Each structure stands twice: as structure tokens, then as C-alpha cells.
Amino acid sequence: MNKIPSVDLTDFISEDPKRKQKFIDEIGKAYEEIGFVALKGHFLSEELIKDLYQAIKEFFNQPQEIKDxxxxxxxxxxxxxxxxGKEHAKGRKEGDLKEFWHFGQYVENNPRLEAEYPDNVIVKEVPEFNKAGKETYKKLEKTAKYVLRALALHLGLEENYFDKFITNGNSILRPIHYPPIKEEPKAAVRAAAHGDINLITLLMGAQGKGLQVQNHEGQWIDAIAQEDELMINVGDMLSRLTNNKLKSTIHQVVNPPRELWNTSRYSIPFFMHPVSDMPLNVLDNCVDQEHPKLYEDITAGEFLHQRLIELGLIKV
Structure with missing residues (x-):
């Protein structure tokens, strides 16, 4: 496969069974073959996207001592x-050429999880930043819920299988700033080749060149979304759960051509995580003689902790 398929979520949420099945088949095929789709029909408005980009640019333009x-x-x-430069890909020592922010879950009706998750951090200097961040988080979480419902049906599960695991899940919205490149990077790129940790990732801001996806032949394909599309990919948790039936694809953000080194790049991925006690044990219906069980049983929380150590974000 040498291009990213495009799907439309309005097919799935229509009342038309044929359109709904068409979406399930299209996204299921894409995730088995390459692990990425470009998705139209999500719940983000143009105005909200514009407000968030404006606020994140304002935040990342603050003096370093304020950001620190x-x-x-x-x-x-x-x-x-x-x-x-703090985060690096698994297996690499060079830090990625980026700085970023994390918005986390806004817990509802669950004191235990409220105590478990760190509090969101409020930026005083940019009042719109937290407001636009929270609203975007909610809209992307809603979009992700419907995508996972379609995947549950594709996998032969009950449609709402994932709902209880993603309600108040440990999801993260990450505005990223890739600053202008001032000198020849020794071995660093904006984001080195990696697979995502989580169930699925929803990416805003994949309109320009930079994001690349590796297909099964090992070729790197440019992943460029239209203005009204999100790029959505399978993460390692979902790949593990489905015994690699759904593919967590290696991807990277490459440095731009030298003439564009003086430009910033911004992107905003939403990493859909379940609650930490979700079992990631391989689904029974994804195991047979031709596809033996590939992974040991583990919870989402244990898996996340392992990976944060590998990324250099938790020191042991």
C-alpha cells in the first residue's frame, strides 16, 4: 500500500446500515494493511482548531523561563x-527536536481516578490555552470513541466493548512545537521512527509534509491529510490486544529541506489511552493455529509504565 486511505465518520454514525458497514469495512481493512487512515466527519469545528493553534503558538512563544x-x-x-530534546524514541539516545505540552483527562464521577491522575496544569499567561485545550480534548475523545466502536464490530466484539475502558481513560492531548532548526542536527530528527503506545492516536495538523509512515515493504510514505481530516493510527496497545491483526505502524517526522529550516512546525496528537487496569490480554478470537498468541498478559498501566521508561520520561 502506498497511500493512506480516507474514511468518513459520518457514514458510521448515519442511520443507514449500509453506510455504517462500509465504514467498518474500510477502516478495518486499512488498519489491517497499513495501520493509518485519514478521517473526515470528526467533531472538531474549524473555529476550535483555529483557537487552539493560536493559543499554542502564543504559549510556545513565551520566554523559556516562563515555560520552564x-x-x-x-x-x-x-x-x-x-x-x-527531553524525549527520545525507543532504542535511541538522541532527543527529538521538539518541545510539547500535555493535557490529561478531566475525570467525571470517579474519585479513585481523580486521585490517580496528576492535575492538569493551568497556564496563567495565555487564558485561552486551557479553555481551547479542554474543549479539543473532549471532541477528540468523542471522535475516538466512535472509531473504537467501529473497530469493535470489525473484530467481532460487541459494539460498546471499549466504552467502559476509555471512560475517564488516561488519554493525553499533546500540542507539539518543532522549532526552527538552527544548525545541522547530528543524528536527531523532529520525531524519530516509533510506534505509539496507546490504543489509537488522532493527529491534528498533518496537512504539510513531514509525517511519514512505513508500509509492510519497508517503504516510507508521506502521510498528508486534507484540511478537514484527522490522521488516525493504531497504537501498540490495540495491536497487542488484537495479536497484530490491527497494525501499529512505525512512523516518523522528518526534518524539512534546508531552505525550510527556519520555520516552526506544530502538530497536535491525541493519544487515546484506556484506564490503567484494562487487561491487554490477546483477544481469543484473534488467536488460531496460523496466528499463535504473540504477547504475554499485561495491563494497560503496566505496559505504559514500561514504555515511559524506554522513552526516557521515567528514570529508574
């Missing part, structure tokens, strides 16, 4: 600011 006040020690970067 929002870097919270001891929580593995789960909330607030993470400074330039």
Missing part, C-alpha cells in the same frame, strides 16, 4: 510542559 515554570518534576511528563 510549567515543567513538573516527578510525573514522567504526563502533564504540563516538556522542554526541547
Amino acid at each position: 515554570q510549567y515543567e513538573i518534576p516527578g510525573i514522567g511528563g504526563q502533564r504540563g510542559y516538556t522542554s526541547f
Whole structure:
């Protein structure tokens, strides 16, 4: 496969069984073959996207000493600011050429999880930042819920199988700033080749060149969404749960051509995580003689902790 398929969520949420099945078949096929789709018909408005981009640009343009006040020690970067070059891909030493922010879950009716998750960090200097962040988080979480319902049906599960695991899940909205490149990077890129940790990732801001996806032949394909599309990919948790039936695809953000080094790039992924006690045990109906069980039983929380250590965000 050498291009990213496009699907329309309005097919799935229509009252028309044929359109709904068409969406299930299209997204199921794409996730088995390449692990990425471009999705139209999501719940984000143009106005909200514009407001959030404006607010994140304003935040990342703040003086470094102001941004540094929002870097919270001891929580593995789960909330607030993470400074330039701190995170690296699994198996690499070079830090990625980016700085980023994390918005986390807005817990409802669950004191236990409220105590478990770190608090969201409030930016005083940019009042719109937290408001637009929270609203975007909710709209992307709603979009992700319907995508997972379609995937549940594709996998032969009950439609709402994932609902109880993603309600108040440990999901993260991550506005990323890739600053202008000032000198020849030795071995670093804006985001080195990696697979995502979570169930699915919804990416805003994949309109320009930079994001690349590796197909099964090992070729790198440019993943460019239309203005009204989100790029959505399978993460390692969902791949593990389905015994690799749904593919968590390696992807990267490459450095731009030298003539564009003086430009910033912004992107905003939403990492859909379940609650930490969700079992990621391989589904029975994804195991047979031709597809033996590939993974040991583990919970989502244990898996996340392992991966944050590998990424250098939790020190042991």
C-alpha cells in the first residue's frame, strides 16, 4: 500500500446500515494493511482548531523561563510542559527536536481516578490555552470513541466493548512545537521512527509534509491529510490486544529541506489511552493455529509504565 486511505465518520454514525458497514469495512481493512487512515466527519469545528493553534503558538512563544515554570518534576511528563530534546524514541539516545505540552483527562464521577491522575496544569499567561485545550480534548475523545466502536464490530466484539475502558481513560492531548532548526542536527530528527503506545492516536495538523509512515515493504510514505481530516493510527496497545491483526505502524517526522529550516512546525496528537487496569490480554478470537498468541498478559498501566521508561520520561 502506498497511500493512506480516507474514511468518513459520518457514514458510521448515519442511520443507514449500509453506510455504517462500509465504514467498518474500510477502516478495518486499512488498519489491517497499513495501520493509518485519514478521517473526515470528526467533531472538531474549524473555529476550535483555529483557537487552539493560536493559543499554542502564543504559549510556545513565551520566554523559556516562563515555560520552564510549567515543567513538573516527578510525573514522567504526563502533564504540563516538556522542554526541547527531553524525549527520545525507543532504542535511541538522541532527543527529538521538539518541545510539547500535555493535557490529561478531566475525570467525571470517579474519585479513585481523580486521585490517580496528576492535575492538569493551568497556564496563567495565555487564558485561552486551557479553555481551547479542554474543549479539543473532549471532541477528540468523542471522535475516538466512535472509531473504537467501529473497530469493535470489525473484530467481532460487541459494539460498546471499549466504552467502559476509555471512560475517564488516561488519554493525553499533546500540542507539539518543532522549532526552527538552527544548525545541522547530528543524528536527531523532529520525531524519530516509533510506534505509539496507546490504543489509537488522532493527529491534528498533518496537512504539510513531514509525517511519514512505513508500509509492510519497508517503504516510507508521506502521510498528508486534507484540511478537514484527522490522521488516525493504531497504537501498540490495540495491536497487542488484537495479536497484530490491527497494525501499529512505525512512523516518523522528518526534518524539512534546508531552505525550510527556519520555520516552526506544530502538530497536535491525541493519544487515546484506556484506564490503567484494562487487561491487554490477546483477544481469543484473534488467536488460531496460523496466528499463535504473540504477547504475554499485561495491563494497560503496566505496559505504559514500561514504555515511559524506554522513552526516557521515567528514570529508574
